[in-house]
Amino acid sequence: MAITPYPMLFGATLWEKLTAINGFNVVASNWAYFIEGGLVTLQLTVLSVSAGMVLGLIIALMKMSRWRLLSSVAVIYIDFFRGTPLLVQVMLFHFGILPIFIDSGPFLSGVIACSLNSAAYVAEIVRAGIQAVDRGQMEAARSLGMNGSQAMRYVILPQAYKIVVPPMINEFVMLLKDTSLVSVIAVMELTHRGKLLYSTTYEAAWVWGAVCVVYYIMTKTIAMMGDWIERRLATE
Amino acid sequence: MIEVKGIHKNFGRLEVLKGIDFHVAEREVVCVIGPSGSGKSTLLRCINQLETVQQGHIFIDGVEVTNPKTDINALRQQVGMVFQLFNLFPHKTTLENITMAPIILKGMPKEQAEEIAIGLLRKVGLPDKDHVYPAQLSGGQKQRVAIARALAMHPKVMLFDEPTSSLDPEMVGEVLSVMKDLAHEGMTMVVVTHEMGFAREVGHRVIFMDEGIIMEEGSPVNIFDNPQNSRTQSFLSKVL
Numbered sequence: 008m009a010i011t012p013y014p015m016l017f018g019a020t021l022w023e024k025l026t027a028i029n030g031f032n033v034v035a036s037n038w039a040y041f042i043e044g045g046l047v048t049l050q051l052t053v054l055s056v057s058a059g060m061v062l063g064l065i066i067a068l069m070k071m072s073r074w075r076l077l078s079s080v081a082v083i084y085i086d087f088f089r090g091t092p093l094l095v096q097v098m099l100f101h102f103g104i105l106p107i108f109i110d111s112g113p114f115l116s117g118v119i120a121c122s123l124n125s126a127a128y129v130a131e132i133v134r135a136g137i138q139a140v141d142r143g144q145m146e147a148a149r150s151l152g153m154n155g156s157q158a159m160r161y162v163i164l165p166q167a168y169k170i171v172v173p174p175m176i177n178e179f180v181m182l183l184k185d186t187s188l189v190s191v192i193a194v195m196e197l198t199h200r201g202k203l204l205y206s207t208t209y210e211a212a213w214v215w216g217a218v219c220v221v222y223y224i225m226t227k228t229i230a231m232m233g234d235w236i237e238r239r240l241a242t243e
Numbered sequence: 244m245i246e247v248k249g250i251h252k253n254f255g256r257l258e259v260l261k262g263i264d265f266h267v268a269e270r271e272v273v274c275v276i277g278p279s280g281s282g283k284s285t286l287l288r289c290i291n292q293l294e295t296v297q298q299g300h301i302f303i304d305g306v307e308v309t310n311p312k313t314d315i316n317a318l319r320q321q322v323g324m325v326f327q328l329f330n331l332f333p334h335k336t337t338l339e340n341i342t343m344a345p346i347i348l349k350g351m352p353k354e355q356a357e358e359i360a361i362g363l364l365r366k367v368g369l370p371d372k373d374h375v376y377p378a379q380l381s382g383g384q385k386q387r388v389a390i391a392r393a394l395a396m397h398p399k400v401m402l403f404d405e406p407t408s409s410l411d412p413e414m415v416g417e418v419l420s421v422m423k424d425l426a427h428e429g430m431t432m433v434v435v436t437h438e439m440g441f442a443r444e445v446g447h448r449v450i451f452m453d454e455g456i457i458m459e460e461g462s463p464v465n466i467f468d469n470p471q472n473s474r475t476q477s478f479l480s481k482v483l
Contacts, residue, residue, distance in 0.1 A: 091344035151344040151396060152320030161347060165334050234422055 030213030037204060044197035050110060051077055051114070052183040055121035059182070062122065062127025062174075062229045070134055081130065088127035096120050101192045117189035117196075125182050136171035137163060156170040169240050176233030180226045187222075197221055244269045244400060244431045245290060250299030250309075252285055257482040259285045260296070261455040267400075270429040274442035274463075277452035283435045284327075286452070287402050291322045292434065304399055310400040320348060323393030325405070327405040337364065337388045338373040341395045348396070363391035364441065367421050384412030387421055394425075403434040414463060419445075439483055443467050451475045 025031045034041075070081035088096065099121075101116035111119070140163050148158035190199035201218040205211055245267040252260040259282045267273050275283045288294040290301055291316050292308055301308040306318060311397050332340050341360035345351040351359075364370055367387035377385055386406055393401060403422065407415040419441050426445050427430060442463060449466040451459045451474070459472040467483070470476045474477055 028434070062339065143328055143330035147324075147326065147332070149316075150291055150293060150319055150322070150324040151316075151392070152316050153344065154316045154349050157347060161343060162332055166332075169334075213329060 009107050011103050023062070028213075030208075033208045033210045034203065034213045034217045039219050040200055040204070041197065044195065044200035044218075045225060047194070047196040048113075048183065048186050048198075048222075049225060051117055051121060051186045051189065051194070054118045055125050055186070056179050056182055058118070058122035059125030059129050059178075062126035064133055066126055066130035067133035067137070070130060071137070085127045085130055088124050089131075093185055094191060095122070096124055097189050097192060113189070113192045113194045116192060117186070118193045121182060121189065123184055124185075125178065128144035128178050128181075129175070132171055132174045133167070135174075136167040140166045144195055172231070172240060173237060176229065176236070179233075182230050183226055183229065185221065244271070244304055245433065246300075246302040247286075247290070248300045248302075250286075250289060252282075252296045253288060253295060260289070261453050263299070263457060265457060265460065267431060267433055267448060271447050272426045272430075272432045272434065272445055273448050273450060274446035275433065275435045275450045276437070276439065276442055276451060276478075277458075281452045282455040284404050284453045287324075287404050287433060289355055290402060291319050291324055293324075298364075315482065317463045319397045320344075320396050323396060324397035325386070325389050325393055325401065325403045325406045327408050329377070329382075329389045329409075331385055331389055331392070336374050336376055337369070337380070337391075340377070341392045344392070345395050359395060360391070361396055364388070364423050366394075366424075367391045368417065376436040378407050381414060382410045383417045385413075386410065386418045390418075390421055390425075400431045400433070402422060403432065403436070405437065406437050407436070407438055437482070439467070439479075451478065453478070 027225075031139060049203050066081045066084055068079040070085070082193045097120040098119065098195075100120040101111075101113065105116050105119065109115075144162050144166065145158055148162040153161070187198035190198060190202060193199060197218055201214055203221075205214045208214065247263055247265050247313065250260055250263045263282075265273075275286065277283050279428055285294055289296050290303070290308065299309065303318060303322060308315070308318060308396055317427065330477075331337075332343070337342065338357060338360050338371060341355035341363060342351075342353065345356045346353060361370070361373060364373055367390055369384060369387055369391075372380065372384065372388070377388070380388065388443065390401075406422070407418050415438065419438060422432070422434070422441070425446050434441070434446070444463075446463050449461065449463050450457055451466060451470075451472070452472050459466060459470060459475045466475065467479065470479055
């Protein structure tokens with residue numbers, strides 16, 4: 008395998024030692040393969056979190072609705088998606104439910120399963136955020152003459168937003184890691200690529216180690232962005 | 244202006260109001276006193292329907308508040324409320340706190356609402372605090388902004404729910420003096436309070452409540468200097 012050495016960076020002897028290790032060569036010659044896998048994972052996560060946020064907000068408002076039918080549907084939805092494993096949900100949707108309606112490839116199935124799952128968690132985050140806003144805020148808004156949705160829009164949601172940001176970042180990180188489960192339906196994301204490379208090279212420590220490093224870089228980046236957003240919100 | 248007829252209110256099995264009748268005339272200042280848990284705050288909250296009653300009727304300016312067909316949001320615009328814990332909107336500046344309701348509910352242009360708000364801030368003695376967030380204000384300042392916020396809707400009636408109970412003692416005076424000015428301008432006010440000095444000096448009428456009923460009612464002089472009911476006597480002997 009042809010590898011460009013970086014003697015300035017590592018020093019000639021270290022580089023010679025490393026390239027003598029087969030696992031290192033496997034990882035080093037496949038770095039683009041891992042990065043691409045990471046990008047697929049990131050796409051999967053961003054799409055699922057975005058769809059999950061929209062759907063989650065709707066489900067949260069449904070759950071808090073006075074209309075019993077709406078709140079019951081929301082409760083059942085949340086219970087189902089939080090009470091069963093995502094791995095099983097992925098298989099259920101890809102092999103069982105989605106083929107009835109659409110001819111979806113593994114990536115789309117993965118996005119749908121992850122979105123639906125994430126929405127359940129987001130719904131609880133949003134509901135907790137809204138309910139964490141002091142009761143007096145709603146009373147003050149209503150006593151001025153605002154109706155329920157005006158009070159929600161101008162007084163409650165802007166305050167809930169700040170409360171919801173940290174757990175939402177956490178959900179983003181959790182989902183990024185959980186997308187590894189869609190490897191079971193052969194989506195070419197990071198974990199699946201790790202499986203494939205491992206099965207042809209048997210370099211478990213190097214391959215899975217490299218997979219960990221790519222995941223870690225992504226989760227750390229999201230966490231740092233989250234900290235930045237939180238700091239900015241705090242100073243507002 | 245306010246007419247309360249035979250209202251009953253219970254939270255679950257606990258009956259908090261056991262048949263309350265009273266009225267407030269236009270430009271009258273009525274102070275409601277009594278021990279904690281006597282139902283005086285609940286009574287106030289029933290008037291603008293933050294609490295619903297199980298029985299009885301409440302009228303404000305001839306409109307029945309307790310009628311489910313009444314547009315309660317329109318009615319609340321005419322009834323200002325000041326809370327014990329201020330309940331200012333922490334994500335808005337004091338100016339935005341005051342202008343929010345007129346802009347959203349009356350469709351008032353921003354400039355006009357701000358002009359009114361600045362006038363109100365001057366009136367409550369905080370002319371230089373317009374671009375400050377509530378967290379940067381003292382308790383007394385917060386409560387004065389809360390009064391300005393309620394006044395921005397030009398209410399016919401102002402309800403005060405223990406407006407000085409969560410203030411440090413040295414800040415009570417500044418809030419009471421704003422309320423006193425308001426009373427002198429002829430605002431119709433119902434004040435639930437533990438400030439007996441204010442009730443005596445500013446109140447036109449004092450209502451003593453205990454255990455969900457009005458025990459005694461009369462002019463401040465009668466209530467404070469010559470209470471007839473034994474409960475009133477024992478309550479006043481403890482607080483005065």
